[in-house]
Amino acid sequence: MTTPILEIRNLHARIEDREILKGVNLVIPAGEVHAVMGRNGSGKSTLSYVLAGKEDYEITEGEVLIDGEDLLAMEPAERAAAGVFLAFQYPIEIPGVATMTFLKAALNAQRKARGEGELSTPDFMRAVRQAGSDLNIDSEMLKRPLNVGFSGGEKKRAEVLQMALLQPKMCILDETDSGLDIDALQVVSRGVNALRNAGRSMLVITHYQRLLNHIVPDVVHVFSDGRIVESGDKDLALQLEAKGYADFDNAAA
Amino acid sequence: MRQAQQIRLSAAEETLIAQLKGAGADSTAERISVAGLPTRRVESYHYTDLKTLLRTVPPLAEAANAAEAPALRIAGAYQLTIVNGRLQAAPSAPAGVVVGTAAGDVLSPRDDVLVHINSALAPESLNLHIDGVIEQVIHIDRRSDGPAAHSASAVKIFVAESAKVTIIETFLGSNEAHVGNHATFLAVGTGAEVTHITVDLSARAATHFASNQYEIGPAANLRTLAIHAGAALSRTQLFARFSGEGAHADFTGLNLVDDGKHCDITLDVNHAVPNTTSKEMFKQIARGRSKAVFQGRIVVSRDAQKTDAKMMMQGLMLSDEAEILSKPELEIYADDVVCGHGSTCGELDADWLFYLMSRGIPRTEAETMLVRGFLAEVLDPIKDEALSTVLNGIVDGWLLNGK
Numbered sequence: 001m002t003t004p005i006l007e008i009r010n011l012h013a014r015i016e017d018r019e020i021l022k023g024v025n026l027v028i029p030a031g032e033v034h035a036v037m038g039r040n041g042s043g044k045s046t047l048s049y050v051l052a053g054k055e056d057y058e059i060t061e062g063e064v065l066i067d068g069e070d071l072l073a074m075e076p077a078e079r080a081a082a083g084v085f086l087a088f089q090y091p092i093e094i095p096g097v098a099t100m101t102f103l104k105a106a107l108n109a110q111r112k113a114r115g116e117g118e119l120s121t122p123d124f125m126r127a128v129r130q131a132g133s134d135l136n137i138d139s140e141m142l143k144r145p146l147n148v149g150f151s152g153g154e155k156k157r158a159e160v161l162q163m164a165l166l167q168p169k170m171c172i173l174d175e176t177d178s179g180l181d182i183d184a185l186q187v188v189s190r191g192v193n194a195l196r197n198a199g200r201s202m203l204v205i206t207h208y209q210r211l212l213n214h215i216v217p218d219v220v221h222v223f224s225d226g227r228i229v230e231s232g233d234k235d236l237a238l239q240l241e242a243k244g245y246a247d248f249d250n251a252a253a
Numbered sequence: 254m255r256q257a258q259q260i261r262l263s264a265a266e267e268t269l270i271a272q273l274k275g276a277g278a279d280s281t282a283e284r285i286s287v288a289g290l291p292t293r294r295v296e297s298y299h300y301t302d303l304k305t306l307l308r309t310v311p312p313l314a315e316a317a318n319a320a321e322a323p324a325l326r327i328a329g330a331y332q333l334t335i336v337n338g339r340l341q342a343a344p345s346a347p348a349g350v351v352v353g354t355a356a357g358d359v360l361s362p363r364d365d366v367l368v369h370i371n372s373a374l375a376p377e378s379l380n381l382h383i384d385g386v387i388e389q390v391i392h393i394d395r396r397s398d399g400p401a402a403h404s405a406s407a408v409k410i411f412v413a414e415s416a417k418v419t420i421i422e423t424f425l426g427s428n429e430a431h432v433g434n435h436a437t438f439l440a441v442g443t444g445a446e447v448t449h450i451t452v453d454l455s456a457r458a459a460t461h462f463a464s465n466q467y468e469i470g471p472a473a474n475l476r477t478l479a480i481h482a483g484a485a486l487s488r489t490q491l492f493a494r495f496s497g498e499g500a501h502a503d504f505t506g507l508n509l510v511d512d513g514k515h516c517d518i519t520l521d522v523n524h525a526v527p528n529t530t531s532k533e534m535f536k537q538i539a540r541g542r543s544k545a546v547f548q549g550r551i552v553v554s555r556d557a558q559k560t561d562a563k564m565m566m567q568g569l570m571l572s573d574e575a576e577i578l579s580k581p582e583l584e585i586y587a588d589d590v591v592c593g594h595g596s597t598c599g600e601l602d603a604d605w606l607f608y609l610m611s612r613g614i615p616r617t618e619a620e621t622m623l624v625r626g627f628l629a630e631v632l633d634p635i636k637d638e639a640l641s642t643v644l645n646g647i648v649d650g651w652l653l654n655g656k
C-alpha cells in the first residue's frame with residue numbers, strides 16, 4: 001500500500017489547561033479530498049493550527065505523519081516545505097510587508113528547502129499573474145501590503161492564490177467559503193478543483209454543504225468536541241444539512 | 254564670595270576641562286568644573302546621564318589622513334570627506350554647490366554641554382552653499398581616524414530659495430574608543446526642498462555625539478532622518494525652528510540598539526511662526542541588554558496659530574532585557590493649533606510571524622521581514638535608489654549581526 005499523505009493518530013492537544021483535541025484519528029490517502037464539518041467551537045481550526053505548527057498548543061498525545069514523516073517534530077516553515085498549506089479561516093493583515101515580496105520569499109524559501117533553485121523574477125511574475133487571473137484577483141491588489149485593506153472575500157481568494165502558487169501536497173482549507181459571494185465561491189471552487197490531482201490531498205473544513213456541491217469530497221467527517229465522531233461519503237453532508245449535529249453529539253465516544 | 258560646592262570630578266571631566274582650557278574655552282571649562290557633566294537630575298539628560306556613561310575622554314584628535322577607515326560609498330553621490338574635523342581635498346563640486354571652509358562654531362549658542370564642547374573644539378567648519386536643483390546626492394563622510402581621540406567636526410549648509418537637495422552624513426572611524434562630537438547647521442531657504450540624513454556607523458567602542466540645528470524658512474519642505482547603528486553610546490540632538498510661514502517638516506529617526514548599547518535621540522522643535530506643520534516619527538528597536546531613548550519636545554510659540562504637529566514613537570523589543578524609553582512633550586502657547594503625540598511599544602507579533610512561517614519562510618527571515626516592515630514608514634520616503642539601498646543595507650547588517 002502507498003503511504004497516505006496525512007495520517008493523524010489519537011491526537012490530543014490543549015491550550016493552557018483546556019483540552020481541545022481529544023483523540024483525533026484521520027487518514028487521508030493521496031489524491032483524496034476530505035471534508036470536515038462540525039459545530040462552532042468543536043476544535044476544527046485548532047486541528048488546522050496544530051497541523052500547521054502554531055506554537056500556542058501543547059500536544060499531549062498522539063502522532064501526525066506527512067508522507068510518513070513526523071510532522072510534529074518540524075518547525076512551521078519545514079512543514080510548509082514538506083507540503084502542508086493552511087488557508088486560514090481569518091487571514092491576517094501584515095502592514096509593511098509587500099504582498100509580492102512575501103510571495104517571492106515564501107516560494108523561494110520552500111524551493112530552497114527542497115533543494116530546488118530560485119525562480120527567476122520573470123518566471124515568478126508570470127506564475128503570480130496566471131494564478132491571479134484564474135482567481136479574478138486584480139493585480140493592483142497585489143501591490144498592497146499583505147492582505148491590508150482586502151475585503152473578507154478578497155482575503156480568502158488571496159489565500160487560494162497562495163495555495164495555487166505554492167502547490168502544496170496537503171491543502172487545509174479552513175472555511176475558505178465563508179465570506180465569499182456566490183460568484184467568488186464558484187471561482188474559488190474552480191481554483192481548488194484545478195489543484196486536485198493524484199498526488200495532492202485536501203482537508204476542507206466548512207459549515208455549508210453548498211461548498212461541497214462545487215468541491216465534491218471523497219469522504220465527509222463529522223467533528224464534535226475535539227474528535228471525529230462519524231465518517232461517510234458525500235451524502236453525510238446532506239444528512240447533516242437536513243438534521244443538524246444533534247444525532248452525533250454523543251456518538252462514538 | 255560664595256564658595257562653590259566642590260563636586261568630585263571624574264577622569265572624563267578632568268580631561269574635558271583641560272582640553273577646553275587649552276582651546277581657550279574658559280567659561281565652558283569653568284561650568285564643567287563647577288557642575289560636572291549633566292546627570293539624570295538635568296531634565297534633558299534624564300535618561301542619558303553623561304557623568305555616569307562617559308567614562309573616559311581620549312586626547313584631542315590630531316590631523317590625520319583618510320587611509321585607515323574604509324569609506325562607505327554611495328553610488329553616484331558627490332562625496333566630501335572630513336577626517337578628525339578637517340575637510341580633505343574636495344573633488345570638484347556639481348553645479349550649484351559651493352564648497353568652502355571657515356572657522357568652527359556653527360551652532361547657535363544654547364545651554365547644552367555638547368553644543369558648548371563642539372563650538373569650542375571644532376577646528377573648522379565645512380561650508381556648503383546650495384543653489385538650484387541638485388540631482389546628485391551629497392554625501393558628507395565624517396571620520397575619526399588614528400588612535401582613540403576626541404574629535405569635533407562642524408558643517409554649515411545654506412540651501413538657497415527654491416533649491417532642492419538630498420544630503421546624507423555618515424560617521425565612521427577606526428576601531429577605537431573615539432569620542433566624536435559633531436555639529437550640523439542647516440538653513441532651508443524659502444520654498445526649498447531638503448532631505449537631510451545622518452547615520453552613525455562608528456565602531457562599537459566609540460561614543461558618538463551629534464547636534465543638528467535646522468532653521469526652516471517660509472514654504473520650505475524638510476525631511477530629516479537620524480539613524481544610530483554604530484557607537485555603544487550615542488546621542489543625536491535635533492534642534493529645529495520654523496521661522497517662516499507655510500513650511501512643513503518630517504522629522505524621523507531610528508535607534509538600532511543591541512546588547513550593551515545606549516542610544517538617545519533628543520528632538521526639540523519650535524513652531525515659532527503661524528501656519529507651519531510637522532510630523533515626527535521615531536522608531537526604536539532594541540535587543541540584548543540595551544537602552545533606546547527618544548525625547549521629543551514640540552514648542553508652539555504664542556503667535557504660531559494654525560500649527561499642526563503630530564509626534565509618534567514606536568518601539569520594538571526583541572529581548573526582555575531591552576529598555577525602550579520615550580518622553581514626548583508638548584508646550585503650546587498658541588490657542589488655535591492641532592498637536593498630538595503618541596507612543597507604542599511591543600514585540601514582534603506572534604500571529605504575523607506564524608503566518609509568514611506557515612508559508613515556508615524560516616523564522617529568522619520572517620523576523621527580518623517584519624522588522625523591515627516596521628521600519629518601512631521611516632525608510633520608504635527616501636526615494637533615491639542608491640541611498641535607499643544603502644540605508645536598507647545598514648538595517649539588514651544590523652539585523653544579521655544579531656544572529
Ligand SMILES: Nc1ncnc2c1ncn2[C@@H]1O[C@H](COP(=O)(O)OP(=O)(O)OP(=O)(O)O)[C@@H](O)[C@H]1O
Nearest residue numbers: 015018020038039040041042043044045046047089
Ligand atoms: N487561545 C485560546 N485559549 C482558550 N481557548 C481557546 C483558544 N483558542 C481556541 N480556544 C477554544 O477552543 C475551542 C475550539 O476552537 P476552534 O477555533 O478550533 O473551533 P472551530 O471548530 O474552528 O469553530 P468555528 O466553527 O466557529 O470556526 C473553542 O471553544 C475556543 O474557544
Ligand SMILES: [Mg+2]
Nearest residue numbers: 044045046089
Ligand atoms: Mg474555525
